[in-house]
């Protein structure tokens with residue numbers, strides 16, 4: 001059984017469970033790993049387990065207490081989640097320390113200082129940590145260095161190299177690896193059962209094998225739009241002589257259309 005239905009990261013979950021039992025959960029973590037392997041999902045699940053009032057095992061949320069219900073609904077007052085708005089290149093400063101006229105009276109750093117409302121601790125998750133400007137990172141330093149007692153702050157990024165040294169040195173780094181094709185296939189098949197997906201087992205296996213360890217990429221490969229384009233592209237590539245103009249025109253059209261859509265997030 002995977003920890004809280006998060007597949008492929010049991011060793012990390014075990015490490016956190018041991019830390020929780022020993023009362024040694026750190027105040028600041030930096031999750032790094034390739035896109036689409038489940039770092040954001042893991043961070044949310046960890047937050048759920050950390051605020052649960054009646055864990056059913058070490059760091060396993062009961063999913064039925066008051067804290068769990070609110071956390072699952074995304075309305076827990078002690079779980080804070082900040083991410084980069086889709087239309088911004090970096091995480092706006094005001095999300096961390098408040099707007100200019102409310103400096104240090106709102107924002108993630110301020111909210112972390114408040115007493116927990118219903119749980120016994122406060123949790124903050126900062127997704128898109130790759131997109132912290134130097135100024136925003138500087139605002140976080142004190143919070144990362146001395147989180148309020150019991151508070152846990154989790155930064156989620158893709159690689160250690162993309163984080164500023166000042167951030168890296170203040171957080172405990174947790175590395176997430178790519179998922180195995182078998183794990184991806186298992187998750188896809190579980191999802192297709194619950195969501196009534198029409199993909200065949202062979203299609204799921206092919207997407208899992210081609211996804212390079214990323215569940216997010218596998219889901220994308222299974223989407224109708226991408227599957228149709230792949231089929232079409234393979235058809236064009238099989239032609240002799242190669243229809244170069246048609247190939248580039250159609251590929252560009254797909255790339256341009258994709259560019260207009262909201263970028264995929266690294267949640268799942």
Ligand SMILES: [Zn+2]
Nearest residue numbers: 052062065068
């Ligand atoms: Zn609970």
